[in-house]
Amino acid sequence: GESVGLHLPTLSVQEGDNSIINCAYSNSASDYFIWYKQESGKGPQFIIDIRSNMDKRQGQRVTVLLNKTVKHLSLQIAATQPGDSAVYFCAERPGGGADGLTFGKGTHLIIQP
């Protein structure tokens, strides 16, 4: 079964608000985590990543937080824009490097005007 899961299938936020998308993982040996955004008809697009030796990483308008104690990952999107509407997936890479990514089911982020 899936070792990476998301708490909510759909998240609706007002334009301009901050969004927080959560993800739980079960493999404590995972050493690398990635957030992807997938728009309709397209492949997953890299947003931000974080290694297991970090607990926070910031990008442009996005922040990823990693809590290894409770095996929880979150993606924060600041000042959400209409273009942020998409399905967001978290993915983990099991330790060892050669294994494929394990993806969560995805959260559909809907931006309300």
Next chain:
Amino acid sequence: KAGVTQTPRYLIKTRGQQVTLSCSPISGHRSVSWYQQTPGQGLQFLFEYFSETQRNKGNFPGRFSGRQFSNSRSEMNVSTLELGDSALYLCASSESGTGVFGYTFGSGTRLTVV
């Protein structure tokens, strides 16, 4: 710099047939991995190739196979197609195969089995 190119974009096949999908990675990337995406199961790892060698394989039946050529282009093949094989097939490339520099996905091939 061109992205990951997958061909064809759409494909319709009949149950029992076989199909071959192609993936051209980003120039300089030596690793190609394949994923199946369905509404019910989400994104699932099929296999990964690095320098023409399959390094890891997901939990799929032997009907699913792949290969990688010396120019890093990869193909995956599905034989004896079943209705449940209908899915979006995605490939991702990375420089080292360890994902150190991230994985870049193509837009996928939408396979419909009728």
